[in-house]
Amino acid sequence: MDIGIVGGGINGLCCAWQLQMRGHSVRLYERNRLLAETSSRSSKLLHGGLRYLENLEFRLVREALRERDGWLARVPGLTRPLRLLLPIYRGGRRSRWLIRAGLFLYDSLAGRSALPAASWRTARQIAQADPELRREGLVGGYAFSDGQMDDRALGLWVAGQAQAAGAVLQEHCEVRRVDRNGRIDFAGGTSVRHERLINVCGPWAERLLEQSGIGSPYRLDLVRGSHLVIDRPCPQAYVLEVPSEPRIVFVLPWQGRTLVGTTEIRQSLDDPVVCDPSERDYLLTAIGHYLPTAGDARRVSEVFAGVRPLLYSASNPAQTTREYAVHRDGALISVFGGKWTTAPALARRVSDHIH
Ligand SMILES: Cc1cc2nc3c(=O)[nH]c(=O)nc-3n(C[C@H](O)[C@H](O)[C@H](O)COP(=O)(O)OP(=O)(O)OC[C@H]3O[C@@H](n4cnc5c(N)ncnc54)[C@H](O)[C@@H]3O)c2cc1C
Structure with missing residues (x-):
């Protein structure tokens, strides 16, 4: 045809x-x-979307995990497995047990994946691997698998x-x-x-x-997401809770620097798709809470933004399917x-x- x-x-x-x-x-x-x-303006993750489990998107997460593994197997030269760490702090919004259950489900939905399953790391192990990460209140954390690519x-x-x-x-x-x-x-x-x-x-x-x-x-619900590229090496990929918000942000190694994202701001197609100064401040504050040098505005070497085409389903863009x-x-x-x-x-x- x-x-x-x-x-x-x-x-x-x-x-x-x-x-x-x-x-x-x-x-x-x-x-x-x-x-x-x-x-070309994504977080460059090949992922199931651990966060979408909170919105009960099991079908989508299962499909995305299978596709993640498909990309990693088919195009190893342009993709790589990525181990992310989800540190847990005293007083955090999500309990250790909730995260553990979520990761167990995530690994189960992945089926027979070649990637290693989630595992617990003590606060001491985490601090040894990345001495810059905030120690105060750190209980430990879970390392889990996803993939990374150059979009x-x-x-x-x-x-x-x-x-x-x-x-x-x-x-x-x-x-x-x-x-x-x-x-x-x-x-x-x-x-x-x-x-x-x-x-x-x-x-x-x-x-x-x-x-x-x-x-x-x-x-369609058009939701802008912005990223900052920060001039510092990134020894460990993180998923971090934004202090006093249900949102999370990613800190990822990217071409020898650190990629930080993202935001969720409704966007009109009649306006330019650019990172607003308030988004930049938001990301730097969130990251600076955990990693002081990553939160240093003078080290921002690149900024980019893109629009997510989402099916309209919720008043809060973070909960949109x-x-x-x-x-x-x-x-x-x-x-x-x-x-x-x-x-x-x-x-x-x-x-x-x-x-
Ligand atoms: C901040 C952010 C982070 C993200 N991170 C991830 C991630 O880590 N992993 C992941 O899996 N997904 C991620 N996503 C989602 C993913 O990037 C998008 O859902 C996906 O790229 C959408 O692809 P698309 O082809 O549908 O749209 P687009 O890439 O926008 O392509 C649509 C194309 O249509 C063209 N077009 C429009 N109108 C016309 C016309 N009239 N005539 C001809 N051409 C036209 C446009 O120029 C454009 O090139 C992220 C999205 C954002 C915004």
Whole structure:
């Protein structure tokens, strides 16, 4: 079948690769460069999303854990297993037993993973491994497994696989309108028709339908997340509770420096996607509470922000579901939401709608 895909983020690219491999003829249109938006502004984790267990997203976490292991096994040169530490402090919001139960569930949902299961570390072991981490009130912590990648490099690898299979990927090609019969009108004034058309524009999926005069079955909740890159080595990856908040932040080794993120701020597509000074202060304060040099504003060497395309489900963006949805309307298939890690699973679900 002749298939057009609108959107060259990781979800569009995985769809292109998978559909081309299944014998279809695929052409992808991206208005910018491939991976220019959310897909290159992530926390660079291949993860199940331990935090989503608190929102009871068991299906999604299981799927994401399987996909995490799939990426690590398939592309070892651009991914790596990562051991994260979740330190536990006296008076913390989550008890040691709750965290232990959550990690047991996390490891169980991963099934037969090659990654080591979660394990307890004493306060002394933690301090020996990273003398800078705040000792006061430290009870111990759990080390657990996930994966890390270079989102841009891994995304370009997927693009290369799609092209090698025969898919055509067109950059700088903005789509103005689509219709239910598979027609695309480009910003340049030309048009084309495909037997099937996939709208996988991430945060812009609902907007493309709006500007095409097509009602959207789902509402997207657009939530910005910012990161800071800090000029200091990162001897240990952490998941840290933001003091007096239910949120957590990541501290991750990244190209010899420390990547800190993230925030959850509602975003309009009409405004620039940039890290607000208040987000920068928020991250530095949260991290500085545990790691003083990481919280030093003078060491911030890079800042970046992206918009999560989430399915609207809660007034608090931290509780919004990370599930995704695929909807078919005639020849037009639209994708709403979708994490980086789960892009191959999302592409399989899209394939099921092509017939
Ligand atoms: C701060 C942050 C941290 C994250 N961390 C992680 C993480 O560690 N692990 C993880 O698994 N997930 C993570 N995510 C989620 C993940 O990054 C995104 O869900 C995923 O990248 C979305 O990919 P996408 O292809 O759907 O969207 P995008 O990458 O945004 O791609 C959509 C593309 O469509 C194009 N487009 C839009 N409109 C048009 C048009 N009219 N014509 C042509 N092209 C168009 C855009 O230019 C864009 O390139 C994070 C997200 C954020 C914001």
